[in-house]
Amino acid sequence: MTRDVLWTEKYRPESLEEIVDQRSVVERLKSYTKEGTIPNLIFFGPSGTGKTSMAYAISKELYGGSSNENLTYLDASNIFGMGKSYLKSEDRFMRFYDDYKPVIEIFKEIINEYSSLAPFNSDFKIIFFNNAEYLTTDAQQALRRIIEKYNRTTRFIFATTHPSKLITPIRSRCLNLHFRRVPDESIAQMCLLVAESEGLKVTDDGINAVVYVANGDVRRAINTLQAASISESDVDALTVFKVTKTMRLMEASELIELAIDGDNMGTRDVIDRMLIDQGLSGDEIISRVRLSVLNLGISEERIARLLSWIGDTDMNILEGLNERIHLEEMFSKFNKC
Numbered sequence: 001m002t003r004d005v006l007w008t009e010k011y012r013p014e015s016l017e018e019i020v021d022q023r024s025v026v027e028r029l030k031s032y033t034k035e036g037t038i039p040n041l042i043f044f045g046p047s048g049t050g051k052t053s054m055a056y057a058i059s060k061e062l063y064g065g066s067s068n069e070n071l072t073y074l075d076a077s078n079i080f081g082m083g084k085s086y087l088k089s090e091d092r093f094m095r096f097y098d099d100y101k102p103v104i105e106i107f108k109e110i111i112n113e114y115s116s117l118a119p120f121n122s123d124f125k126i127i128f129f130n131n132a133e134y135l136t137t138d139a140q141q142a143l144r145r146i147i148e149k150y151n152r153t154t155r156f157i158f159a160t161t162h163p164s165k166l167i168t169p170i171r172s173r174c175l176n177l178h179f180r181r182v183p184d185e186s187i188a189q190m191c192l193l194v195a196e197s198e199g200l201k202v203t204d205d206g207i208n209a210v211v212y213v214a215n216g217d218v219r220r221a222i223n224t225l226q227a228a229s230i231s232e233s234d235v236d237a238l239t240v241f242k243v244t245k246t247m248r249l250m251e252a253s254e255l256i257e258l259a260i261d262g263d264n265m266g267t268r269d270v271i272d273r274m275l276i277d278q279g280l281s282g283d284e285i286i287s288r289v290r291l292s293v294l295n296l297g298i299s300e301e302r303i304a305r306l307l308s309w310i311g312d313t314d315m316n317i318l319e320g321l322n323e324r325i326h327l328e329e330m331f332s333k334f335n336k337c
Contacts, residue, residue, distance in 0.1 A: 016057045076135045077266075
């Protein structure tokens, strides 16, 4: 059983046929790849539904062994969420980096160069933006012009959970494809295949628990199954829910750390993941954050300050006010702790 390799990467689909569910999207894209071409694309839908896997599968269908040379992966949340600290740390971006240049200028230089590079043994190459909702308006306006300029030699794929954050000129230049939540039966089947391949014994109630926790998210299902695989006995519902509780507390701790560091974009991303993708209520997020704060290992004075802000937010949410607004307001204060 492999535990040192992420199963989500190990079992990432190698072809369009292997994508879990999303049949209408797969059939639409197969009609293009058979012709050896694709339009610019926007993949939108919940997390863990196969958007990134679809981009990689398309690349392998089109380019075969030269897929790596013709697909450029860029995560907009890293570039515009972390900014210069990320660009400076990435070897592939070092030649573009300049302390005196704003992030948007570095971004433009990167995309212009990547777009102008000749494809390898193909008529065009692909630039894939994951978490495209993080692209600023200026970045999207720049991309609008680049898409027009390099249309013959470069195709762009955008993956996002929030398509409304992409400007109309970008959306109108792409084929928009919706990814729906993956049905429970498809997730169960995928988990059983992974368990069998890994020699992992999972009870029926264990599979049901993984499916329940996943809530339509294949990535979360496989991550949960891998986390539960550390059990010395068969993976059952109790094991899954124990692991899930630990993972949830870790997610709440991540949220607190991002807020204390003043990473507003990162904080919003985790809030969105918990509210939208996981379907949690503001009250549930507050409960997890409160418990995590008590285990932070910081001074009692700082804990008391955080708990005071949490209590005020809890009251506002109970009074029926907008959950998201008050959660963001609360976490914006954590940086002052």
